[in-house]
Amino acid sequence: MHDHSSETMASAYSYPLLIKRLLLTPLQQTPNQEIVYRGTTRITYAQFGQRVGKLANALKNVGTQFGTTVAVMDWDSHRYLEAYFAVPMMGAVLQTVNIRLSQSEIAYTINHAGAEVLLVHADFLPVLAAIRDKLEKVRTLILIDDNGNVSDTHGLEFAGEYEQLLASCSEHYDFPDFDENTRATTFYTTGTTGLPKGVYFSHRQLVLHTITVMAALTSPESGQRFHRGDVYMPITPMFHVHAWGMPYIATVLGVKQVYPGRYVPDRLVELLRDEGVTFSHCVGTILHMLLNCPQARSADFSKWKVVIGGGALPQGLARAALERGIDIFTGYGMSETCPVLTLAQLKPQKEALSFDEEVSLRCRTGLPIPLVDLRIVDTEMRDLPHDGSSSGEVVVRAPWLTQGYLHNPEASATLWEGGYLHTQDVARIDADGYLQITDRIKDxxxxxxxxxxxxxxxxxxxxxxxxxxxxxxxxxxxxxxxxxxxxxxxxxxxxxxxxxxxxxxxxxxxxxxxxxxxxxxxxxxxxxxxxxxxxxxxxxxxxxxxxx
Structure with missing residues (x-):
């Protein structure tokens, strides 16, 4: 028998795909680029790298170790980005808490994830105080205080305040190598029925999602792109599917990043203008609010690219955005898929499209990005023709799909029935390969x-x-x-x-x-x-x- 596996030198390095690898390029190539919070706090990538080390030391000092779940309740901030890196890089698990859930649901998700350490912004102290005695495993609280003037801690005991803890720690932390299939993150989907379900992603999945979505976003001939000259601001909360994975991509590319804190439409438009933001993503309802707020009337949106997800992009909204100069297009995915599966990018074409044709394409659900094996099937899992009219359920395989629901074998079996992830979305695919979702199965x-x-x-x-x-x-x-x-x-x-x-x-x-x-x-x-x-x-x- 011949052994066809490739030979490995004893001294060769196998290079596990770990989140820490995403920091190599920006720290070497763009150390002076800025990460901005609310237009007031500015740190460089070099400082960001140091702060990631300090946060890991602070978490280690309060007993965080390999496999500990660390939960975060914060607005979109540079601190959240630090947690996106430091927590998984230690081998711990980051739980991004959906702060918009009810108090009982927030308590349920923190308990279900088994979180032991909780970083909490002062704005959420009333919520935390109301549920503190229901939290089964949380033993350490760390306070996030934007203004340094929190007088009422609602009777809660803290291990310290975030900035003060970082200031007292060394920036040197030896982030270890470990199996790339180690869990990195957990968060909860808010289905319209029953309790929230936990999804989870490994280092390998997040790194592959980052690389592939980056490739997809940098691939168009012109427009609808995300590149090194862009300025990035998320308008999808960082607790929701890692803000669609975009902060990891923005960091790898070493671009200027702007984190807005709490979403207030006029404030978002001001940040867009003052910081020169060129790339964002959000749900349609938020863009609709932005375009109709007082500050938007005089704003110049002509350099702004926006991916709309979390629901269909209505043609009316797409037209309104295009008329304001916004390079708008659809992205599709779900909490279970990390999330990106498709992007409605225009293919290179010889002839210019009419405005109506362009609107129609940008509002499609899109083309599957590389490595995504996406099918539309009937109830027997048989493939349906890509004729633009046959519709069936979207089922999918990709390297970054959650492998199940946390501690929920029944729902996991349904999700992965037949070896494909079932999206519960009904769609058709046209001859050009564009997916168009027509509904949720239940809608x-x-x-x-x-x-x-x-x-x-x-x-x-x-x-x-x-x-x-x-x-x-x-x-x-x-x-x-x-x-x-x-x-x-x-x-x-x-x-x-x-x-x-x-x-x-x-x-x-x-x-x-x-x-x-x-x-x-x-x-x-x-x-x-x-x-x-x-x-x-x-x-x-x-x-x-x-x-x-």
Missing amino acids: VIKSGGEWVSSLEVESLISQHPAVAEVAVIGIKSDKWGERPAALVVLRADHNPVTADELKQHVLKFSENGTISKYAVPEVVKFVEALEKTSVGKLNKKWLREHFE
Whole structure:
């Protein structure tokens, strides 16, 4: 028998894919580049590297060791970025706590993750005080105090304040090598049903996600790119899927990074202007708020590239953004997928696209990025044709998908049934390879034997100039099984419209064959606001339950 495995020299180094490797390039090549917090705190990458060492020493001094879970409750900050590196680099596990959950859910996630050390911003002390006696394993609290003037600690005992602890520690920490499959992070998905579920990612998965998404974002011919000349500011919270993994990519590239703290629309626009931000990502509802805040009226958005995820990019919002000069496009993924699976980037083309064609492509769910094996399948897991009309469930394999739900074997088995991760999203793929999600499996409207895509109807209604936001849900119908109903928030600065006018608006698309006649909403109801989940997505389950 011949042994075909490659020979290894005894002295050769196997190079495990660990998060610490992501720091090599920026510390060597861009040590003087800035990381900015709220426009007031500025540190260089060289200082950042030192602070990562100091944070590791501070955590070690309070008993953090290999496998300890360290939870963070903070706004988006340079400190959060330090934790993204220092905690996993020690071999500990970083839990990013969703601070928008209810108090009981926050307590549940911290307990379920087994967190022993908790870094907490002063703004969240009232929440922490309310749940402190419910936290089963947390033995050490570290206070994060922006202003150095926290007088009321709500009776909580702290091992120290973040900056003071760092100041008292050495910057030298020997980050060890260990198995690249060691868990690096844990956080919780907020499904619309049941308790939050824990997902987890290894060093190997995060490094491969970083490299591949970086390759995908730097690959277009022009536009829709993220490169070394960019200035990065997340507008997706750092507790949510590692801010889509973008802070790791921004760090590898050594670009200027801007962390805004708490999200306030006018403040975000000011940071965008003052710091020269050119690349961000957010959910559509946040961009909609930004474009309509007072500061945005005079702002120049012409150098800003924005990836929209966490839900479909409605054509109305895409048009409004493009008209302001924003290079906008869709990204798709989920908490379970680390998250990026596809990006709606334009392919190189000989002929220029019309504005309508370009809007349509940018609003697609996108092209799978490298290494992503993405299929649309029927209920028997058989592949469906890529003809732009056959729709089925999106199932996927990639090197960075969560391998299960933490301590939840039943849900994990369902997630990975048949060896592919089930997204629960319904989609079609066209001949050019572009994915278009038409719905969540549980949000599909079945009317008169036809599948109606709530997302497509939302996108069409969003194109009416009077509409600010829209959600389409299925309501029971004796005759048709279900019929679509549209819940609409109108623009304050536009002449009002009637429900009939909006139905006529959709009817035109049905008459020209864009959608079926079953997609025209039976009911249009005007509302003040639409219920959202903790990460800014439309809460369709709540809307269905509360719809009269």
